[in-house]
Amino acid sequence: MSVVERSARQSSAEFAAVRPGPPDLEAFARAVLGLVAEPGDGVLGRTISALRAVRTAELLLERVSGEMLSDAVGEAGGALDAHEARTGLERWLPRLDHATFVRSISQAARVGARFVVPGDAAWPGQLDELDVHAPIGLWVRGRHDALAQSARSIALVGARAATGYGEHVAMAASAGLVDRGFTIVSGGAYGIDGMAHRAALASDGMTVAFLAGGVDRFYPLGHESLLTRIAETGAVLSELPCGAAPTKWRCVDRTSALCCSPRMRSSSSWVNCRVRSFRSPIRRFGPFSTAGGVLSQRSARTFSTSGPRAIRL
Numbered sequence: 001m002s003v004v005e006r007s008a009r010q011s012s013a014e015f016a017a018v019r020p021g022p023p024d025l026e027a028f029a030r031a032v033l034g035l036v037a038e039p040g041d042g043v044l045g046r047t048i049s050a051l052r053a054v055r056t057a058e059l060l061l062e063r064v065s066g067e068m069l070s071d072a073v074g075e076a077g078g079a080l081d082a083h084e085a086r087t088g089l090e091r092w093l094p095r096l097d098h099a100t101f102v103r104s105i106s107q108a109a110r111v112g113a114r115f116v117v118p119g120d121a122a123w124p125g126q127l128d129e130l131d132v133h134a135p136i137g138l139w140v141r142g143r144h145d146a147l148a149q150s151a152r153s154i155a156l157v158g159a160r161a162a163t164g165y166g167e168h169v170a171m172a173a174s175a176g177l178v179d180r181g182f183t184i185v186s187g188g189a190y191g192i193d194g195m196a197h198r199a200a201l202a203s204d205g206m207t208v209a210f211l212a213g214g215v216d217r218f219y220p221l222g223h224e225s226l227l228t229r230i231a232e233t234g235a236v237l238s239e240l241p242c243g244a245a246p247t248k249w250r251c252v253d254r255t256s257a258l259c260c261s262p263r264m265r266s267s268s269s270w271v272n273c274r275v276r277s278f279r280s281p282i283r284r285f286g287p288f289s290t291a292g293g294v295l296s297q298r299s300a301r302t303f304s305t306s307g308p309r310a311i312r313l
Contacts, residue, residue, distance in 0.1 A: 003061040004029055004054055007098070014102055017109035018139075027117045029057035030137040031241070035101055036060065036092040037136070039239050043080065043088040045132030050078025053136070060089075060096060100243075107216045107242035114144045122148050135239035141215045142235035146183060146208050153183040153208070158192025166192060171199035178205030183234070185210060188227055190220060201229060211238040213246035 001009075008015070008028045019027050030053045037044045048056050050073045059069055066086030073080040108115070116122050117137045124147035127134050140146075147153055154177055156170060174184050174196040184200040186193040188209035200207035209230050213219050215238050218227040227236050238244075 002054075002058055004032075004058045007032070007061065010098075011102055011105065014105040014109065018105055018113060018115045020114075024117075026053055026119075027115060027137070029053040030117050031105070031115055032057045032096075032101060033060070034136045034239065035104060035241050036095040038091075039135065040130075040133040041088075041091075042132045043084050044092070044136075045134065046078055046080055047073055047088070048136070049132055050076040050080070060092060063093060063096075065089075104214075104241040104243045107214070108139060111141060111216045111242070113139050113141045113215050113242065116140055116144055121145065124148065124153075126153070138237050138239055139215045139241065140235050140237045142231040142233070143206075144235065146206060146235035147185070147237075151183055152181055153185050155185040156192070156196040157186050158196075160189050160191040160193075162191035162195070167195045170195040174199035174205075174207075175203045178203040183208060187212070188219070188223055188230075188236070190222065194223060194226060197226060197230060201233070206234040208234050209236045211236060211246065212240070214238060214240050214242040214244040216242035217245075219246050 004025060008023065008025055011028070012023065015028055015031065016023075019031075033044065033048065033053060033056060044056070047069070051059070055072075059072060064072075066089055067082050069089065070080050070082045070085040073085070115137055116139075118128070118134075122140075122145040123138075126147075145151075156174055156177075158166060158170060162170070170192045177184060178200050182205075184196055184205060184207040186196045186207070186209060188194070188197065188211055193209075197207045197209060207230055209227055211219060211227075215236050218224045218236070230236055
């Protein structure tokens with residue numbers, strides 16, 4: 001019996017509460033790996049791509065050296081030099097703690113969260129565009145299939161310090177897209193995000209909030225009631241395990257996962273560089289009253305997650 005199988009057996013009762021059904025070693029390994037890495041960790045993503053999640057978790061639990069990890073990835077046809085492997089292990093191994101893992105799983109079970117992984121019917125296929133930076137798994141409160149690949153969804157995000165005009169545009173866009181059958185995805189933050197969520201709820205539509213921390217602790221606190229309403233009719237999700245606190249850079253990576261422009265001005269250039277390679281169309285709204293804004297609105301009519309089909313707002 002491998003170290004991953006032994007660990008899964010020890011935590012079987014707790015994990016079954018967040019992953020109903022037959023035992024799933026792949027999902028369990030992804031839950032372990034999600035505990036040790038920050039969102040968007042491309043080194044771990046490349047390792048998982050080469051070795052698969054179970055073998056990767058096994059090597060980490062065995063606390064192998066950087067050279068051994070690099071050799072294993074190379075033998076599997078991947079590319080990971082010894083330096084990358086060593087620095088990766090320095091990040092991951094200090095977080096590899098059984099008690100912390102069990103506590104995180106128990107917190108998820110307490111709030112009714114479920115763990116979804118690639119290959120599940122409920123997995124949002126759009127996230128695969130992030131390639132090795134894609135989430136290892138998703139923790140979901142509410143409808144676990146709210147962003148299934150077959151669902152029509154669109155992300156609306158913007159500044160926290162939004163103007164009244166910006167909030168008006170966000171609400172109009174959200175309501176109009178709900179009327180056309182779209183699920184509205186945003187980040188749950190103050191400003192544009194909150195308005196997009198509220199307009200979707202007011203229009204009896206489905207909305208999904210993608211958090212930069214664990215789903216056991218709604219953030220920001222001022223949106224606790226809003227996020228609770230979202231979880232009742234749609235979903236609140238995160239790639240971070242329960243117990244993880246939101247940070248500035250986790251917000252940046254969360255915005256990248258939303259495949260939209262960032263809300264944080266200090267990091268906008270960095271995120272824009274990351275999203276340029278996405279296949280899903282990405283558009284920015286500008287003021288309707290300016291020439292640039294008119295062009296933005298014309299462009300916005302052509303974006304959806306299902307292809308280049310016009311959506312007239």
